[in-house]
Amino acid sequence: MGLFSTLLTFRGGIHPPTCKERTNHGHIEVAPPPSRVIIPVAQHIGAPADVVVKKKEQVKRGQVIATAKGFVSAPIHASISGTVKEIGPAYSATGQWVECVTIESDGADAWLDGLLVDRPDYLELPPAELREIIHQAGIVGLGGATFPSHVKLAPPAEKPIHTVILNGVECEPYLTADHLLMLERGAEVIAGLRLIMRVVGAKEGVIGIEANKPDAIRHLQELTHGDPALRVAALQVKYPQGGEKQLIYAVTKREVPSGGLPMDLGIVMNNVGTAVAMVRACRYGEPLTERVTTVTGAGIANPRNFLARIGTPFGELVELCGGFTGTMGTVINGGPMMGIAVPSLDVPIIKGTSGILVLAKEELPPHDYEACIRCGMCVRGCPVQLVPSALSDYGETRMLESLESYHIFDCIECGSCSYVCPSKRPIVQFIRYGKREILAERQKKRDRQAARAAAAKTPEVAA
Amino acid sequence: MADESTPTPPPEPPTAGAPTPPVGAQQAAPPATGDGAPPAAAERPGAKKRAAKEGAAAADTEKEEKKKKKGPPKKELILVASSSPHVVSDESIPRIMYTVCLALAPAILVAVYCFGLQAVKVLALTSAACLVTEAGLQRLMGRRLTVTDGSALVTGLLLAMTLPPSAPWWICLLGGALAIGVGKQLFGGLAHNPFNPALIARVILLISWPVELTTWMKPGQGFVNLGVDVVTAASPLGLMKEELIQKGSIQVVSQFPLRDGLLGLNQIGSLGETSVIALLLGGLFLLYRGYITWHIPVSYIATVGAVAALFWGIDPGHFAPPLYHLVTGGLFLGALYMATDMVTCPVTNRGMLIFGMGCGILTYFIRTFGAYPEGVSFAIVIMNGAVPLIERWVRPRTYGHNLSAA
Numbered sequence: 001m002g003l004f005s006t007l008l009t010f011r012g013g014i015h016p017p018t019c020k021e022r023t024n025h026g027h028i029e030v031a032p033p034p035s036r037v038i039i040p041v042a043q044h045i046g047a048p049a050d051v052v053v054k055k056k057e058q059v060k061r062g063q064v065i066a067t068a069k070g071f072v073s074a075p076i077h078a079s080i081s082g083t084v085k086e087i088g089p090a091y092s093a094t095g096q097w098v099e100c101v102t103i104e105s106d107g108a109d110a111w112l113d114g115l116l117v118d119r120p121d122y123l124e125l126p127p128a129e130l131r132e133i134i135h136q137a138g139i140v141g142l143g144g145a146t147f148p149s150h151v152k153l154a155p156p157a158e159k160p161i162h163t164v165i166l167n168g169v170e171c172e173p174y175l176t177a178d179h180l181l182m183l184e185r186g187a188e189v190i191a192g193l194r195l196i197m198r199v200v201g202a203k204e205g206v207i208g209i210e211a212n213k214p215d216a217i218r219h220l221q222e223l224t225h226g227d228p229a230l231r232v233a234a235l236q237v238k239y240p241q242g243g244e245k246q247l248i249y250a251v252t253k254r255e256v257p258s259g260g261l262p263m264d265l266g267i268v269m270n271n272v273g274t275a276v277a278m279v280r281a282c283r284y285g286e287p288l289t290e291r292v293t294t295v296t297g298a299g300i301a302n303p304r305n306f307l308a309r310i311g312t313p314f315g316e317l318v319e320l321c322g323g324f325t326g327t328m329g330t331v332i333n334g335g336p337m338m339g340i341a342v343p344s345l346d347v348p349i350i351k352g353t354s355g356i357l358v359l360a361k362e363e364l365p366p367h368d369y370e371a372c373i374r375c376g377m378c379v380r381g382c383p384v385q386l387v388p389s390a391l392s393d394y395g396e397t398r399m400l401e402s403l404e405s406y407h408i409f410d411c412i413e414c415g416s417c418s419y420v421c422p423s424k425r426p427i428v429q430f431i432r433y434g435k436r437e438i439l440a441e442r443q444k445k446r447d448r449q450a451a452r453a454a455a456a457k458t459p460e461v462a463a
Numbered sequence: 464m465a466d467e468s469t470p471t472p473p474p475e476p477p478t479a480g481a482p483t484p485p486v487g488a489q490q491a492a493p494p495a496t497g498d499g500a501p502p503a504a505a506e507r508p509g510a511k512k513r514a515a516k517e518g519a520a521a522a523d524t525e526k527e528e529k530k531k532k533k534g535p536p537k538k539e540l541i542l543v544a545s546s547s548p549h550v551v552s553d554e555s556i557p558r559i560m561y562t563v564c565l566a567l568a569p570a571i572l573v574a575v576y577c578f579g580l581q582a583v584k585v586l587a588l589t590s591a592a593c594l595v596t597e598a599g600l601q602r603l604m605g606r607r608l609t610v611t612d613g614s615a616l617v618t619g620l621l622l623a624m625t626l627p628p629s630a631p632w633w634i635c636l637l638g639g640a641l642a643i644g645v646g647k648q649l650f651g652g653l654a655h656n657p658f659n660p661a662l663i664a665r666v667i668l669l670i671s672w673p674v675e676l677t678t679w680m681k682p683g684q685g686f687v688n689l690g691v692d693v694v695t696a697a698s699p700l701g702l703m704k705e706e707l708i709q710k711g712s713i714q715v716v717s718q719f720p721l722r723d724g725l726l727g728l729n730q731i732g733s734l735g736e737t738s739v740i741a742l743l744l745g746g747l748f749l750l751y752r753g754y755i756t757w758h759i760p761v762s763y764i765a766t767v768g769a770v771a772a773l774f775w776g777i778d779p780g781h782f783a784p785p786l787y788h789l790v791t792g793g794l795f796l797g798a799l800y801m802a803t804d805m806v807t808c809p810v811t812n813r814g815m816l817i818f819g820m821g822c823g824i825l826t827y828f829i830r831t832f833g834a835y836p837e838g839v840s841f842a843i844v845i846m847n848g849a850v851p852l853i854e855r856w857v858r859p860r861t862y863g864h865n866l867s868a869a
Contacts, residue, residue: 016550095544173550245862258863330543341544364543365551371654373556376810377753384862389810407861415548422554423654429546
């Protein structure tokens, strides 16, 4: 077929079963507002937000309950109306123990007065104002990385942006939230693309979609038809096609410099869900209080896609899907390759929860691993051309300098190496360990230098 | 679990104001690896390695703390909180090893067709010796028994393929014991051996018992005669060397039928030096399965061809033509199955190309100018030793690095 020869892709990568057929049809169902939401104040990369509500305070949906602290941060909003029951630490879906605001519903599910507007001409607003609306709406990258969006939309003047790429690849197995979003809310996706192009002043807009979603490709092609600035890029089905660096390479054949950002190439990339959230904020004044998420896996009775409120406990959505089946193994926030295993079913949906995946015990990787037999499958699979076999050995033996010489910080932790490893080595885990140890050593060195500098400054006091 | 390590506190321990216990759920493990949590091994309870210890200890402490605080949970739901990825492929070491055995099947069949019971004897004895040595040494050293993972069998079969069909029984047994004992377990077992175990054994045997290792029998004799009264003959490379030494020029080459080399049904040599076509079949299968890549076989064989062509071009009366070098001796066996041994070859594509070229140059020079008629074993073992150097020298260009070179 001619189609496949023209599909774009990156170097390396793997082919895990996509497992999307359970949920890639039907509709996004609106989950009923839960009776109780648990909203962590750290749902994004950057500084956690500051809680601004008190216990027993009445809040409305869309009301700010925690404000952004600093530039790289995002405010947090109440996702239902009700009473603040509890402010204190709890497990978030990232597995971290963080400050959370628990709100008990009053049943009214009322928006904050005067919050909602209708601005059909929102594209006429100056970019700075749009950016501020997006910031105040608490929008972060909904693909899972949760980087505050307004930061991405504020490139420095010396780095002009020419291209905006929307990421509709959804290469994580099992997940179908972005797929259905593109099908059901394609117009908003396109509007979001135009909005981002307007904010950053880009001339070109590209939507990247993996070829296993032909209906979404067709739909968005129809919607962009006639606009020469916009196009849909069909991509080879390969993991991690939706990685930022991989998608940029696939679309532009250029590489983001190591340690750099897409804006260094004049590119801004956003997830399709983020784009829709931006449109909701700019046009209707809606802050980010809900997201589309896929509840799926062999351990789920009736897998489906939900539009669910931020803060909904995992357990409640699982119940809506008919509960668990089989022997329970792992419950994951996100997909199987990069998602985070949660410690309990009480953890809430957060802004980055692209899916809830329940894997049966039999599906889990074995605990034991063997020595590296140097088969090279990880080397061929690595989408950033590292030598994972070496990193895994050096991580296991804590050889930090060797880890750095093998570019450990370029690892995107996509999990391709661990996936293909015949020795079942937890390669990504060794790499994470290595990164942490190197950072800790650097910090120690800085501390020592600071202490020495301080000692040099203060005159010796005779003991 | 890692109870011998000092328990470290969890990254962010629950404070006094902790919320009510999760309904119907129990904290089974510490937070999975985000940026904050230890990347370690409570996530993989079976792991005993260093990276694993601290996290496991943290998990224990945390669990105890929870129990103290909340009492036992009413309904127990144990969630596994491991580090991503949460799914893995079904590749495994046994699968790779038995696939290699399967890939050797065509060449083994040709060997049995040519040399009959003699071939079966050599194959069976070396394989048995390898398996017994592996199991025995692992038992002796108190290591986990991994004799069923297929790697010892691969070594046994490959060693057999390098031996003459008339090899005496004690050579076979000794070879198998040397391969696993000296070539593999001495270094720590599978994945720790710097040299190809089968070739280490062959090289030791060749140096120590050159007569037994270079006495060949003509194909078609081994069906009835088991080891006695075989009519011996010289291998093509042996003939070439002899002629070169005695006459200073070669004639045998012009008489050698190329068809024999490709089909191998009438070829004189080791078990695995018979049919290029059968070896290729298995090699293509391994290539298709992704267990070898084209880099080493192609660069190895092409280098031998190129160097041979160069010398032949200089003096055709003194040097054999390239095709003669390609289809005789153990080149295809070595290039497809020995040099591509995962453990002892480079992992990167460019490294593999260099490795193959090195093997090719050494093979040709040993064949043509060395004391031995065949150089494949020596060449690969020498290049095995160069692998750490090659890997230090050539690394893939990581995404986003040296962009001017991209």
